[in-house]
Amino acid sequence: MFTLIKTQKYSAIVFAISFLFLASFTLGQDEKEASATSPGHNQIVIKDFNFSPMVLTVKSGEKITWINRDEEPHTIVSVDKQFKKSTALDTDQEFTITAGAPGTYTYFCSVHPKMTGTIIVEKS
């Protein structure tokens, strides 16, 4: 009896672990799909010294990822210091934040300040 309980417990743990794996796999896939269908799904592509799209509307709590497709390093810096700034992103490097309170957030590249963009966060 004691042994049986132990086995059940073990099975339960295995089941939980499998579920976790499944869950993380699904999440990973979602992120990949989002990357593939850019721009639009909360991804901002940096190409030719431009943020694309320049204006992105997201729901509060959603993730936003920038990816640098230039051969120049770029940064993401909030004009009014509303979110943490990125370090310099080299080619193909990404930077992700989670959209906070509803509002309009402007940002720029502190290396090439001509590059500017806007995120509009709506209520989720």
Next chain:
Amino acid sequence: MSDYISHDHEHDGIDRRGFLQCMAWAGTGLLWTISGGVLASKTLAEIAKAGSLPAATDLSFLQISDSHIGFSKEANKDVTETFKIALDRINAMPTPPSFLIHTGDITQLSKPEEFDTFDEVLKSCRTKDVFFVPGEHDVLNDGGKLYRERYLKSVEAKGSGWYSFNKNGVHFIGLVNVLNLQAGGLGQLGDEQLEWIENDVKGLGSSTPIVVFGHIPLWAVYPQWGWGTSDSERALGYLKRFGAVTVLNGHIHQVLQKIEGNVTFHTAMSTAFPQPAPGTAPSPGPMKVPAEKLRSMLGLANVQYIQGKSSLAIVDSNLS
């Protein structure tokens, strides 16, 4: 490259074809010499041919720029090698320049190991005196702290890294216009630095030759690409009374020159990779050229100062 001048309408030794050739170079070495108040420049090839610097030269120095150590993409997979070649050219000069100035972007990503590589290679240069100003690639993540520790301690730089010094009667001013940039803006000097410039030149006689050097051009080369400095006019205002002002910049990886009154603006080539001429590409990113053409678009700038000349002659030399 041919030195032949086919049309010389201005009698200044430069024809349109020659000017365009000059425009096409990027990343070269130019020797600046100073003699009695006027800057002139000569290609390293010319100097090697002549065997020595012009006799009337009191001071000569060399501008190198935009080494971008750490860059390894298509436009130049070995920027350390082309930087070495540039130094070899300097070492081969019969009369070495008095000193070098490096007008920024030593590294691609401000990494300590990139600065280490640069410093190691620079040791091979016979000319040991080097004056630096930072490019935006040198100050990416720490506001220029590491750069100042490495390159600006010996000159006792003020603020974020500006300083001045005198050589042979010429007043040199090294500026920083790559920090605290504003959204939507250009390069920027800022109030503190501008006030310092005003005070720095106050006691100087108007006949003192002035050389200003900084990374981003101090004139509106092409603001659409950020190639300019928003408050440079104010800085130049403080220099208006001087008879000969030369402004040396990097950043745009190609030779461009403009003369406005007593001020000559000049940008140098990179030793790493060329960038497109203003407005000729979707963006100012690294320009890929055929491998056999690359070195003709990299180079140095050579500066001379010659007394009694009313205008500045500038010639850059490439690494081919």
